[in-house]
Amino acid sequence: MRWKWMIPTVYIFFLLVPIYWLLNMSLKTNSEILSVFSLWPQNLTFDNYRVIFTDPSWYSGYINSMIYVSMNVAISVSCALPAAYAFSRYSFVGDKHLFFWLLTNRMAPPAVFALPFFQLYSSIGLFDTHIAVALAHCLFNIPLSVWILEGFMSGIPREIDETAFIDGYSWPHFFVKIFIPNIASGIGVTAFFCFMFSWVELLLARTLTAVNAKPISAIMTRTVSASGLDWGVLAAAGILTILPGALVIWFVRNHIAKGFALGRV
Amino acid sequence: MIAKQVNQKAWFMVLPVFLVVAFSAIIPLMTVVNYSVQDTFGNNQFFWVGMDWFRDLIHSDRFHDAFLRQISFSAIILAIEIPLGIMIALAMPKKGWGVPVCLISMALPLLIPWNVVGTIWQIFGRVDIGLLGHTLAAMGIDYNYTQDPIAAWITIIVMDIWHWTSLVVLLCYAGLCSIPDAYYQAAKIDGASRFSVFRYIQLPKMQRVLLIAVLLRFMDSFMIYTEPFVITGGGPGNSTTFMSIDLVKMAIGQFDLGPAAAMSLIYFLVILLLSWVFFTVMSNIGEESSNGGA
Numbered sequence: 160m161r162w163k164w165m166i167p168t169v170y171i172f173f174l175l176v177p178i179y180w181l182l183n184m185s186l187k188t189n190s191e192i193l194s195v196f197s198l199w200p201q202n203l204t205f206d207n208y209r210v211i212f213t214d215p216s217w218y219s220g221y222i223n224s225m226i227y228v229s230m231n232v233a234i235s236v237s238c239a240l241p242a243a244y245a246f247s248r249y250s251f252v253g254d255k256h257l258f259f260w261l262l263t264n265r266m267a268p269p270a271v272f273a274l275p276f277f278q279l280y281s282s283i284g285l286f287d288t289h290i291a292v293a294l295a296h297c298l299f300n301i302p303l304s305v306w307i308l309e310g311f312m313s314g315i316p317r318e319i320d321e322t323a324f325i326d327g328y329s330w331p332h333f334f335v336k337i338f339i340p341n342i343a344s345g346i347g348v349t350a351f352f353c354f355m356f357s358w359v360e361l362l363l364a365r366t367l368t369a370v371n372a373k374p375i376s377a378i379m380t381r382t383v384s385a386s387g388l389d390w391g392v393l394a395a396a397g398i399l400t401i402l403p404g405a406l407v408i409w410f411v412r413n414h415i416a417k418g419f420a421l422g423r424v
Numbered sequence: 425m426i427a428k429q430v431n432q433k434a435w436f437m438v439l440p441v442f443l444v445v446a447f448s449a450i451i452p453l454m455t456v457v458n459y460s461v462q463d464t465f466g467n468n469q470f471f472w473v474g475m476d477w478f479r480d481l482i483h484s485d486r487f488h489d490a491f492l493r494q495i496s497f498s499a500i501i502l503a504i505e506i507p508l509g510i511m512i513a514l515a516m517p518k519k520g521w522g523v524p525v526c527l528i529s530m531a532l533p534l535l536i537p538w539n540v541v542g543t544i545w546q547i548f549g550r551v552d553i554g555l556l557g558h559t560l561a562a563m564g565i566d567y568n569y570t571q572d573p574i575a576a577w578i579t580i581i582v583m584d585i586w587h588w589t590s591l592v593v594l595l596c597y598a599g600l601c602s603i604p605d606a607y608y609q610a611a612k613i614d615g616a617s618r619f620s621v622f623r624y625i626q627l628p629k630m631q632r633v634l635l636i637a638v639l640l641r642f643m644d645s646f647m648i649y650t651e652p653f654v655i656t657g658g659g660p661g662n663s664t665t666f667m668s669i670d671l672v673k674m675a676i677g678q679f680d681l682g683p684a685a686a687m688s689l690i691y692f693l694v695i696l697l698l699s700w701v702f703f704t705v706m707s708n709i710g711e712e713s714s715n716g717g718a
Binding site for chain 1: 428528529530543556646671
């Protein structure tokens with residue numbers, strides 16, 4: 160098995176080459192992209208990035224995306240915490256059905272919901288707001304959060320709860336002071352997955368926004384179809400959408416394998 | 425295992441989740457059901473057509489083709505990504521500096537917005553400016569994903585492998601990490617071959633995560649929209665028009681609400697049904713093998 164390390168190496172190479180190509184293009188001028196074919200930039204330029212950071216119609220996309228993603232993470236995790244506790248500790252009427260029903264929402268194709276969401280949020284005046292996208296993404300992120308958190312909570316022995324109640328803790332007090340610190344890494348992993356699925360989703364985010372809350376990914380598709388394809392800027396915008404993900408992975412790198420195992424995602 | 429405490433007040437803890445999901449799932453779904461049984465001549469005048477849309481749809485070639493493409497796509501994706509993911513997970517290092525390097529670089533494609541994934545491969549595959557397209561052209565291979573349906577399919581499949589195999593790898597790797605060393609030592613003493621270690625130790629331990637991997641990969645590949653939309657826009661012709669793309673075309677492009685709603689419901693039910701079948705079959709296999717083993 161001396162050559163075993165070759166497999167992951169080749170695979171990682173395969174993963175990184177297309178990303179490198181995007182990075183390479185983002186550092187070239189448009190004329191160089193179209194005229195010379197080279198493996199690295201001949202005239203290194205940061206102009207493409209400057210365009211994005213100085214034009215509000217570009218960088219506001221990043222801000223919008225960040226706002227609705229953080230709203231979504233906050234809503235999903237805070238709603239899912241007590242629910243996951245209930246599922247992991249108690250049995251109640253309809254618990255199994257409710258759990259399965261929640262999971263079916265993870266299976267719902269966003270394409271099915273695009274048009275009804277548009278009409279729903281238009282009719283209650285939430286169209287083109289950040290909260291609309293955040294709520295729409297809850298459709299698949301809340302079931303996921305409940306699923307992951309329930310896995311983590313079931314790993315905490317029930318004696319901890321019982322001891323705390325005997326010691327006279329009220330439920331909210333116990334939950335915040337004792338239970339949440341115990342599943343901190345579980346909350347981190349959950350937040351990571353909520354971030355991930357909200358950050359990468361485009362169809363709903365694009366359908367529910369027009370101007371004020373338009374996500375960066377939607378701005379990119381518009382540029383592709385309309386203004387004569389500025390490849391360099393497009394590549395730079397792509398690279399900038401990869402960065403937040405890379406940062407988040409860096410912070411959870413020690414928990415990710417464990418989270419996958421325990422969290423059943 | 426102690427039985428869970430029966431407590432009906434637990435419903436209060438589930439209530440926020442229930443309300444939010446009900447708001448964002450039941451109301452829109454009711455709208456869809458509502459449209460699927462009505463027709464409109466505009467002007468917000470609707471009239472009842474019963475099951476007509478469903479009947480039309482089930483007999484239409486357009487739906488059959490999109491459905492067939494979708495099923496073949498998901499089947500190909502599962503057939504490639506699951507074995508490949510297991511293989512890579514088996515070869516990954518268990519300790520040392522290689523672990524974070526592998527985990528971080530493999531998780532990277534999962535966190536790229538889907539349309540950027542599409543854009544990356546759109547650029548990468550172009551004959552004029554893309555590394556892949558240019559290299560293939562230089563090797564004399566006729567490759568053009570905007571003209572040739574087969575090239576378009578291959579591009580989308582390779583892109584999906586690039587995008588999602590990591591999920592299978594990470595899941596399997598997590599399953600493998602949970603196997604105690606003692607198992608391997610015992611296998612070594614018994615003189616077990618490489619294959620029987622895999623068949624009788626590693627595979628059973630990965631069972632649960634594999635089930636999750638298959639389900640997630642199936643559901644997500646069945647719902648794929650953004651990436652093929654960005655790369656090919658469903659073309660050339662209709663060759664890569666998967667169900668979601670067709671549905672969005674119908675609902676938002678042509679505004680055929682009735683047929684689109686009927687298609688949505690059938691689509692959703694198909695996913696539910698197939699996921700349920702997968703889940704039942706695979707958990708039955710799991711129970712049998714664990715009963716047989718113990």
